[in-house]
Amino acid sequence: MRSLEYAFRQGGASLWRSRGSSAFAVFAIALALIVLGALLLVTWNAEQLLARWSDAAEFSVYLRDDATSDQRGAVETAIDQSGIAAGREYVSKAEALTRFRREFAELSGLTSGFDENPFPASIEVRVRPGGGHDDAENLVKRLVGMPGVADARYDRDWLTRVGAGLGTIRAAGLGLALLMAVAAAVTVATVVRLGLRARRQELEIMELVGAPLAFIRGPFVAEGFLQGGIGALLAIASLWVGFLVAMTWWGSDLNSLLAGGSVQFLPIRLCLYLILGGMLVGSAGGLVAAREAA
Amino acid sequence: MIETHHLSKVYSRGLYALRDLTLTIEKAEFVFLTGPSGAGKSTFLRLLLLQERPSEGEVFVNGQNLATLNRREIQEYRRGIGFIFQDFKLIPSRTVLENISFVPEVLGVPAAQQRRRAFQVLKWVGLQHRMNAYPHDLSGGEQQRIAIARALVNDPVLVIADEPTGNLDPDLSLEIMNLLREINAGGTTVLVATHDRELIRLVGRRTITLEQGKVVEVA
Numbered sequence: 001m002r003s004l005e006y007a008f009r010q011g012g013a014s015l016w017r018s019r020g021s022s023a024f025a026v027f028a029i030a031l032a033l034i035v036l037g038a039l040l041l042v043t044w045n046a047e048q049l050l051a052r053w054s055d056a057a058e059f060s061v062y063l064r065d066d067a068t069s070d071q072r073g074a075v076e077t078a079i080d081q082s083g084i085a086a087g088r089e090y091v092s093k094a095e096a097l098t099r100f101r102r103e104f105a106e107l108s109g110l111t112s113g114f115d116e117n118p119f120p121a122s123i124e125v126r127v128r129p130g131g132g133h134d135d136a137e138n139l140v141k142r143l144v145g146m147p148g149v150a151d152a153r154y155d156r157d158w159l160t161r162v163g164a165g166l167g168t169i170r171a172a173g174l175g176l177a178l179l180m181a182v183a184a185a186v187t188v189a190t191v192v193r194l195g196l197r198a199r200r201q202e203l204e205i206m207e208l209v210g211a212p213l214a215f216i217r218g219p220f221v222a223e224g225f226l227q228g229g230i231g232a233l234l235a236i237a238s239l240w241v242g243f244l245v246a247m248t249w250w251g252s253d254l255n256s257l258l259a260g261g262s263v264q265f266l267p268i269r270l271c272l273y274l275i276l277g278g279m280l281v282g283s284a285g286g287l288v289a290a291r292e293a294a
Numbered sequence: 295m296i297e298t299h300h301l302s303k304v305y306s307r308g309l310y311a312l313r314d315l316t317l318t319i320e321k322a323e324f325v326f327l328t329g330p331s332g333a334g335k336s337t338f339l340r341l342l343l344l345q346e347r348p349s350e351g352e353v354f355v356n357g358q359n360l361a362t363l364n365r366r367e368i369q370e371y372r373r374g375i376g377f378i379f380q381d382f383k384l385i386p387s388r389t390v391l392e393n394i395s396f397v398p399e400v401l402g403v404p405a406a407q408q409r410r411r412a413f414q415v416l417k418w419v420g421l422q423h424r425m426n427a428y429p430h431d432l433s434g435g436e437q438q439r440i441a442i443a444r445a446l447v448n449d450p451v452l453v454i455a456d457e458p459t460g461n462l463d464p465d466l467s468l469e470i471m472n473l474l475r476e477i478n479a480g481g482t483t484v485l486v487a488t489h490d491r492e493l494i495r496l497v498g499r500r501t502i503t504l505e506q507g508k509v510v511e512v513a
Contacts, residue, residue, distance in 0.1 A: 002402045202385050202396075208343060209448065210372030211400035213365075 003214035011222030011286075014195045021191045022227055025285070028187040029231025029278050030238065032180035037239045037266065037274055039173035044270065045263050046166050050159060057127040059136060059154035061143050062120045065093070071148025072123075078146065079125055082139045086128040093121045120150055181281045184231070188224045188285025196220060196293055203293050220290035221283050228282020232275040240265060295321040295452065295483045296342065301351035303337050303507075311337040313507040315351070319485060324478040326494050327487040329504035335487040338504070339456050342485075343377060344368050356451065373401060376445030376453040376482075380460035382437045384429040384444075391416060391425040394444045401448070415443040419473060435466035442473055453477055455486045459493060471497050 015022050061075060072090075079085050091099070096119035101108040111118075127136050133156060140154040196203070206216050243265050247254070254263045266274075296319040303312040312334040319325050327335050340346045341353055344360055353360045355371070363371055384393050395412035403411070416422050419439040429437055438458060445453055455474065459467035471486075471493060478484040488494065494501055503511040 002404075006399070006402075201383060205383060205385070205396070206400050208345075208372060208375075208377055209397045209400065210369040212369060212402070215400045215402070 003212065003218055006215055007218030007222040008226075010219035011226055014192075014199075014219060014223050015226050018191065018195050018198075021194055022223075025184070025188040025191040025224075025227045025282070026231040026234065028180075028184040029228050029281055030234040032177055032184045032281070033232050033235035033274050033278050034238055035180055036173065036177035036277070037235055038242070039170065039177065040270055040274075041239065041243065041266055043166050043170045043173075044266060046162075048264070050163055050166070053159060057133070057136070057154075057156065057159075059125050059127070059140055059152060061123045061125065061140075061152045062150045063122060064148055064150045065120065067121070067148030071146070072121075075123060075143060075146055075149060078143060079123065079139070082135070084128055084135045084139060086126045088123055088125045091122045091124060093117045093119055096120065096122065181277070185281050185285035185288070188227055188282050189288040191227070192220050192223050192286050192289035193292060195223065196289055216293050217287070217290035220293060221286040224282040224284070224286020224289070225279050226282070227285075228278040228280065229275060231282065232278025235278065236266075236271050236274060295319050295323065295356060296485070297354040299352045299354075301338075301341070301353060302349050303334070303341065303346065304349040310507045312341075312348075312504075315504075315507070315509060317502060317509060317512070319483065322478070322481045322483055324475065324484045324497075324499045325486070326497070326499055326501040327485060327504065328489055328491070328494060328501055329510075330489060332506075333504040334507040335489075335504060336456055337507075339454050339485070339487055342454060343372065343375065373448060374451045376448065376450035378438070378441050378445050378453065378455035378458045380457035382429070382434075382441045382461075384437055384440060386429050389426050389428055390421065390432070390440050393429065393440060394447050397444055397447050411447050412443075415446045416440075418446070419443045434461050435469060438462060438466075438470055439473065442470070442477075446477065450482060452483045452485070455484070455488075457488055458486065459488065459490060464492070467493055468496060 061079075063072060063075070076088065076090075079088055094117065097111060097117050100119060101111060127133075136154055137156075140152045143149055143152045203216060247263065251263070296317075298315050298317055301312055301315040302310060304310050315334075315338070327338065329335055337346070341348055341360075342355065344363070348361070356374075358371065360371070385396065388396060391409065391412050394416055395408040398408040398411055399405075413422065413425070416425055419442055421436060421439055421443070424432060424436065429440070432440065438461075441458075445455075453474070458474070459470050462470065467490065474484050474486060475497065501511075501513050502509060503513070
């Protein structure tokens, strides 16, 4: 406990003494975490949107024109008994035609030339939020094979593709942030090493009097830890300001893009992870330098 | 207290700093180690402080073979040794009292106890009135007395001094030697490396003379 108290007291004093060069290390860590934080901000909001879309998933079961009411009833019973449907709605052929004409008004002329209504009747099913998507896919496969059913569509491929795209962006961003974190750790190590050289005599005396390793190396690790913590706080403050500015300028556009949702700043949990990450990067740099001390 | 058996230290290109050194220093003894520059005095002290390892032979201090000590044991061993250097090695950014309390501080002694012990030894060397001064405000003699106080703050069983009067005039040198004699009178073993023959004559204690890494005289 005394070594910890000593490490932070000496580390803090060293940080203050070398505040000019320490600012470089703090800035390097802040820059790495701003990149990582901005990336998390975008991907986290995109994931929230994807989750909302996933929760609002629907599928349609198209009935053959000659399907009997018994066959339709069997299909509806299968849907109800599956346990994954939050609700269902029967859309008759006439309703389907009316919807098309309403939603695609400019194409409505196309439908006037038909002798018969080409749109099939269907049952639209809303998947229960949190309902298993595998279960929904299995149900759709089962429904396709039932009498009176022409087809069933549960197209989640695009959601999967967007999810995979987000994963790729996140992985690339993490890679970049990792590189920047390594560069930041090297900067911290260099700055801490400068302080170490200035205290060479103190270190020599500490070694000669048999000071424990925690007392010799601790202050340098603590200095890196503090630089990392300050850098992380600076990064979060910068991200917050950037977020406010972006929301002031493009807030309504972004919110409308999210279809009823709103763009959110990083949750506290992710902010704490960023601070912890900054402290870890700083400590790692401090430890590399401290190994020169003894 | 200190025993060496066929102790040698070889540097690169086969240069012997110490060659086949076998000697004994008893507990509570005051011993001078003398000889010309390059005789191996400082090398011997560095081996005692475990700043270097012997090339051949063994060193025993208080019955402990220094070659067998691990890192933690080396730290423990060094806590029983006080050291004094020619260039004082005081920390310029710390006051006199802080320079002394620095030792118990980095050994994890509680703050109040650090200051009490530091003040006691400072009073013993007669510089309590300079406790808030910085090293650059002190004379050479005062700085060396602070270094002695720092060496004593941890109640060592052995005090090692490497040319402690090298930067001081004869009167101050004798004053420092008197302090070391007082320390020795309290039962602490004192080993002083010096090339000052006149000082050795004035103090009059057992003297081991080295030349080219070998013991050439014990008087």
